[in-house]
Structure formats: structure tokens, C-alpha cells
Amino acid sequence: MTDSRWTIGDVVHDRDDDDPDPAIVVNTRDTPAEEWDLPRLDTTLAEDNPDYPSDAPVVTVLFEDTLTDSFPDWDRNAPISYPTLDDSDLRYYSFPAPRLESGEPPEATDPATETDDEATSSSRTGECETDGPADADTDAEPSTSDASQEPSETVRTLQKRLDDGGMTTTIEDDNRTIRASKLGETYRVRPGEVLDGEGPFRSRLEDIVTDVQDSN
Structure with missing residues (x-):
């Protein structure tokens, strides 16, 4: 059987759709596509997708808007069972795995954070802090000499966990803070804490950063 690289929570696009959502x-x-029935079409998934391997595994998706509206508290690591999908009366879609491609948007380029200018780097360090002005407490952040250090093993472990979860990540100039993006939402995290970001993945990120901190 053809392997599937897709996991629960992945964002995907239909290769055969010129303008996919x-x-x-x-x-x-x-289950291979050739054994997956499509009752409303009175055919199998393989017969409905002759351009893809008939032994490809089946991947079932919900469109993002439908998922957000119908399952707002869904844990992206847990599958939604087929009885639950059937009982919800929602239109869900099953595909042979190779018909799908990654739908993760490329990380947006932000000139304010991509420059190597020292003044910009200093202001970025300031925005890691709390309620007061960035220069209100000169001892709040490590000195510029700390920024020359390599990211710690804990920071690298956290970045790998986020990458494995389908997020696009970069380590900021302080070598302690990770900028992570997914589905157009950007978060800033460190081991043990989520600094910025109020999107739908925040609660999951809080679990990950705490788990990484505790395990190291």
C-alpha cells in the first residue's frame, strides 16, 4: 500500500482544484482507496480518482471554516471519528493521500523583523517584555553579549517539536525566543511560556512549551 505522510491536524490542499480552500x-x-466506498456517488474512492494509486490510503478532511464553526474546541492531535462526522451532518471529504499537498502558507516576510540592522534587533529584544516601555528596565533582557550565544538544547528541542507539528519556525536574535507560524497566525514562544499570539493553537502551544521545559 502507498504510504501516507499526512497526520491529524495537517493543513492540506486538493491538487486537482485550481483554487483550493x-x-x-x-x-x-x-484502508486502500479501492476498498473505500462513496455511497453518494455509488463508486469507490479509487474509481473516482483513476489518476492516483488504487492502493493509496484514505485521508479525510473538513474545510477549515466548517471545522472551526462545528468543532471549535477540537484537539488537533485527536482524530474525529466517522460516527461523529456522520452524526454532525457535515459534508466531509475523503481523498487518496497522494491527491493532497501541503496547504501551509509560506511564512510572511516582515521587513521589521528580517533586517540585520542593530537598531531593529534591539527593538525586537524589547518587544519580548511586558507592559512597560522596552527601555523601562535595562536588566529585563540579556545583554547583547548573550545574543551571540548559540540557542540552548531546550530551545532547539522546542523548535523541533513545533516543526514536527507543521509550524514554520525561526529563532529570534536573542536565541531564546521562537517565532512560529501556522494558518496565518504567528506566535512567539520560549520553553515554558507563550509570549505572543492568541490564535486557535495557543492552548496546544502552552502544553508543548511546558512539556519541553519539564523534560529538560
């Missing part, structure tokens, strides 16, 4: 993987099955 983002969809989220909510269930995967080892």
Missing part, C-alpha cells in the same frame, strides 16, 4: 486532516485510514 484550506482543509484540515481529521481522520486517516489504512
